[in-house]
Amino acid sequence: MVYMGxxxxxxxxxxxxxxxxxxxxxxxxxxxxxxxxILFTCGVSLWIVYGFFAKDIAVFVTNLVTILPCSxxxxxxxxxxxx
Numbered sequence: 001m002v003y004m005g006x007x008x009x010x011x012x013x014x015x016x017x018x019x020x021x022x023x024x025x026x027x028x029x030x031x032x033x034x035x036x037x038i039l040f041t042c043g044v045s046l047w048i049v050y051g052f053f054a055k056d057i058a059v060f061v062t063n064l065v066t067i068l069p070c071s072x073x074x075x076x077x078x079x080x081x082x083x
Contacts, residue, residue: 002058009062016069029077037074044070 023029044063051060 005058006061009058010065013062013065013069016066016073020069020072023073023076027076027080029073029080032073032077034074034077034081037070037077041067041070041074 023032044067047059047063048067051057051063
């Protein structure tokens with residue numbers, strides 16, 4: 001069951017990679033909601049903390065996979081919003 005959770009979470013996490021690549025290349029964030037990405041990134045961060053303390057490897061690892069591309073999108077969105 002842990003393997004299914006890991007696979008599901010990793011697939012969910014890597015689904016953000018194409019958007020991250022597109023955002024990095026184009027710097028176009030006009031159609032991305034800043035509020036949504038702030039909430040989502042905070043939520044993923046809390047899941048990482050939860051997974052660590054609960055010793056739930058599937059929750060911990062899969063959210064680590066998710067945090068990087070989502071954080072990149074959020075950082076670019078914030079930078080482009082300031083310009």
